[in-house]
Amino acid sequence: xxxxxxxxxxxxxxxxxxxxxxxxxxxxxxxxxxxxxxxxxxxxxxxxxxxxxxxxxxxxxxxxxxxxxxxxxxxxxxxxxxxxxxxxxxxxxxxxxxxxxxxxxxxxxxxxxxxxxxxxxxxxxxxxxxxxxxxxxxxxxxxxxxxxxxxxxxxxxxxxxxxxxxxxxxxxxxxxxxxxxxxxxxxxxxxxxxxxxxxxxxxxxxxxxxxxxxxxxxxxxxxxxxxxxxxxxxxxxxxxxxxxxxxxxxxxxxxxxxxxxxxxxxxxxxxxxxxxxxxxxxxxxxxxxxxxxxxxxxxxxxxxxxxxxxxxxxxxxxxxxxxxxxxxxxxxxxxxxxxxxxxxxxxxxxxxxxxxxxxxxxxxxxxxxxxxxxxxxxxxxxxxxxxxxxxxxxxxxxxxxxxxxxxxxxxx
Amino acid sequence: xxxxxxxxxxxxxxxxxxxxxxxxxxxxxxxxxxxxxxxxxxxxxxxxxxxxxxxxxxxxxxxxxxxxxxxxxxxxxxxxxxxxxxxxxxxxxxxxxxxxxxxxxxxxxxxxxxxxxxxxxxxxxxxxxxxxxxxxxxxxxxxxxxxxxxxxxxxxxxxxxxxxxxxxxxxxxxxxxxxxxxxxxxxxxxxxxxxxxxxxxxxxxxxxxxxxxxxxxxxxxxxxxxxxxxxxxxxxxxxxxxxxxxxxxxxxxxxxxxxxxxxxxxxxxxxxxxxx
Numbered sequence: 001x002x003x004x005x006x007x008x009x010x011x012x013x014x015x016x017x018x019x020x021x022x023x024x025x026x027x028x029x030x031x032x033x034x035x036x037x038x039x040x041x042x043x044x045x046x047x048x049x050x051x052x053x054x055x056x057x058x059x060x061x062x063x064x065x066x067x068x069x070x071x072x073x074x075x076x077x078x079x080x081x082x083x084x085x086x087x088x089x090x091x092x093x094x095x096x097x098x099x100x101x102x103x104x105x106x107x108x109x110x111x112x113x114x115x116x117x118x119x120x121x122x123x124x125x126x127x128x129x130x131x132x133x134x135x136x137x138x139x140x141x142x143x144x145x146x147x148x149x150x151x152x153x154x155x156x157x158x159x160x161x162x163x164x165x166x167x168x169x170x171x172x173x174x175x176x177x178x179x180x181x182x183x184x185x186x187x188x189x190x191x192x193x194x195x196x197x198x199x200x201x202x203x204x205x206x207x208x209x210x211x212x213x214x215x216x217x218x219x220x221x222x223x224x225x226x227x228x229x230x231x232x233x234x235x236x237x238x239x240x241x242x243x244x245x246x247x248x249x250x251x252x253x254x255x256x257x258x259x260x261x262x263x264x265x266x267x268x269x270x271x272x273x274x275x276x277x278x279x280x281x282x283x284x285x286x287x288x289x290x291x292x293x294x295x296x297x298x299x300x301x302x303x304x305x306x307x308x309x310x311x312x313x314x315x316x317x318x319x320x321x322x323x324x325x326x327x328x329x330x331x332x333x334x335x336x337x338x339x340x341x342x343x344x345x346x347x348x349x350x351x352x353x354x355x356x357x358x359x360x361x362x363x364x365x366x367x368x369x370x371x372x373x374x375x376x377x378x379x380x381x382x383x384x385x386x387x388x389x390x391x392x393x394x395x396x397x398x399x400x401x402x403x404x405x406x407x408x409x410x411x412x
Numbered sequence: 413x414x415x416x417x418x419x420x421x422x423x424x425x426x427x428x429x430x431x432x433x434x435x436x437x438x439x440x441x442x443x444x445x446x447x448x449x450x451x452x453x454x455x456x457x458x459x460x461x462x463x464x465x466x467x468x469x470x471x472x473x474x475x476x477x478x479x480x481x482x483x484x485x486x487x488x489x490x491x492x493x494x495x496x497x498x499x500x501x502x503x504x505x506x507x508x509x510x511x512x513x514x515x516x517x518x519x520x521x522x523x524x525x526x527x528x529x530x531x532x533x534x535x536x537x538x539x540x541x542x543x544x545x546x547x548x549x550x551x552x553x554x555x556x557x558x559x560x561x562x563x564x565x566x567x568x569x570x571x572x573x574x575x576x577x578x579x580x581x582x583x584x585x586x587x588x589x590x591x592x593x594x595x596x597x598x599x600x601x602x603x604x605x606x607x608x609x610x611x612x613x614x615x616x617x618x619x620x621x622x623x624x625x626x627x628x629x630x631x632x633x634x635x636x637x638x639x640x641x642x643x644x645x646x647x648x649x650x651x652x653x654x655x656x657x658x659x660x661x662x663x664x665x666x667x668x669x670x671x672x673x674x675x676x677x678x679x680x681x682x683x684x685x686x687x688x
Contacts, residue, residue: 074595076591076594076595099597100597100598100599101597102597103594103595103596103597104596104597105597107595108595108596109592109595109596111588111591111592111595112588113586113588114588114592115586115588115589115591115592115593116589116592117589117607117610117611118611119610119611128593128596128606129596129597131606132593132596132597132598132602132606133597173592176596180596186595
């Protein structure tokens with residue numbers, strides 16, 4: 001069930017919003033609207049749903065409207081049109097009191113610039129959201145102390161926040177948001193102001209926290225690597241529009257536009273791309289007990305391959321057979337290929353990442369068979385060329401000089 | 413030739429006539445505040461007051477200001493101007509107090525409301541640049557002679573810095589902190605009292621200091637309408653061409669000014685560091 005649903009949300013900055021909105025509905029472009037009305041379209045018809053417990057990342061460059069979109073979710077900025085629906089309650093139509101309640105209890109936000117109160121201590125900052133709810137001091141300090149432990153800030157409770165490093169300050173910011181026990185965490189470039197080492201560390205900790213707390217997180221970033229590291233799904237924004245929503249792998253393997261591909265190119269793909277997306281399905285196989293020595297040889301001849309995966313009649317992966325071994329056993333008078341099957345071959349599963357499969361190249365010197373974890377059925381094979389391409393970022397043509405038709409040839 | 417003078421005169425007369433009751437009420441309130449404060453300063457023996465102020469100086473500032481306070485106030489007493497100095501101090505502090513009581517809320521309003529800011533700014537410019545003597549005329553018409561019109565003119569002259577610096581302080585609160593506060597469901601009241609005012613405090617305190625200093629600069633002028641105090645001493649020096657008395661009064665004002673400035677400044681300078 002989706003916890004947060006955004007329907008046709010549009011945000012326009014400027015004086016003549018209504019006019020700009022009607023122009024937008026008529027299909028005018030951003031530039032035309034700016035020229036005609038002086039209004040800027042910050043977010044255009046955004047629509048998506050976020051599942052409970054999902055880590056949803058909105059990624060875009062500065063000016064793409066991602067931060068404005070996030071602020072529409074808790075109405076720090078009023079959307080010009082469209083709905084934000086949280087647990088079937090339309091946030092956009094709430095009065096001030098109810099909106100305050102939503103902000104106090106259901107959505108908490110973490111900011112790029114932390115937004116901490118410099119005249120207060122860490123503990124007072126973490127308890128700030130609870131203080132706004134008029135929770136008695138004792139109770140809120142108890143809650144705050146628990147959260148402080150969660151973000152490993154024990155011992156800093158009575159420090160003024162101004163004395164802390166950036167990473168520490170953002171821990172306070174995160175703790176302040178968690179102290180409210182919100183259903184949804186809104187994180188606006190929360191780690192962008194931190195230096196790279198601290199950032200990675202904070203990312204890891206956030207992932208761990210997410211695993212134990214199962215919060216729904218909407219995370220804004222301009223960094224695709226960060227988006228891929230953190231996100232269950234990623235929405236990519238450009239000029240106020242969401243141009244693609246998908247899992248990190250979907251975005252990497254199947255970018256919707258050139259714009260997305262230009263981002264994807266720079267990403268370190270090894271740890272994201274899995275066997276499933278590189279796999280060459282329905283390879284030519286030698287079926288044990290069905291294909292005898294002669295049948296296997298015929299298949300090799302017609303496909304021009306010197307090695308084939310061998311499977312049982314249930315498609316269970318048995319190993320590889322090589323031309324030279326087949327010829328050898330044929331000379332010895334064997335009829336089945338059993339003696340030629342080399343079963344000592346490392347296999348991978350569809351969800352295995354390229355990074356994990358790389359060492360197999362050295363071991364196999366061949367393609368990596370991809371099998372189902374439970375049934376051990378052969379699902380496909382991943383060529384070493386594909387692995388190399390994913391690792392180096394080179395194109396097919398550069399490596400093979402061949403078209404896709406000769407793929408299996410390359411593979412084996 | 414255009415004469416706007418008569419219209420202003422008519423307006424002031426109209427005010428005097430129709431709001432006599434209000435002015436009387438104001439007069440009673442202001443008079444009791446000023447007299448009350450003066451009584452507090454005059455009731456204990458002079459050395460108690462000197463020691464108290466010196467102790468405050470010691471707590472808030474350094475040794476230098478403390479010694480200056482001790483020596484300066486003792487000198488004033490020795491010159492025989494203790495009563496006048498306390499009268500002046502009472503008038504200044506009461507006027508400054510009222511100016512702040514009015515000025516800080518107006519400053520907050522101006523910070524929150526751009527339209528209010530647009531209207532208030534020229535009024536503040538007017539209040540500050542109009543020669544202070546001019547306020548004496550309506551002050552006398554409204555309140556007669558004495559301390560109250562003196563306080564009235566002083567309040568008008570001293571209020572602008574309180575308004576301006578409050579507005580400045582609140583507008584300077586970083587936008588990200590305001591946004592974060594709102595994102596946690598703060599009401600505008602909570603935002604003001606828990607975040608904006610505490611963060612604006614150093615600037616507002618600078619405004620308090622300025623207001624007190626401006627009030628001090630009105631001492632001699634308000635003495636012209638019989639507000640009394642050290643201003644009267646200086647005025648006597650001027651009108652009777654008695655250089656000695658003039659300087660004695662003047663020096664007393666200077667001593668008072670330095671002590672007040674250093675002590676009030678010390679409250680403002682305890683800066684809260686604002687993260688960027």
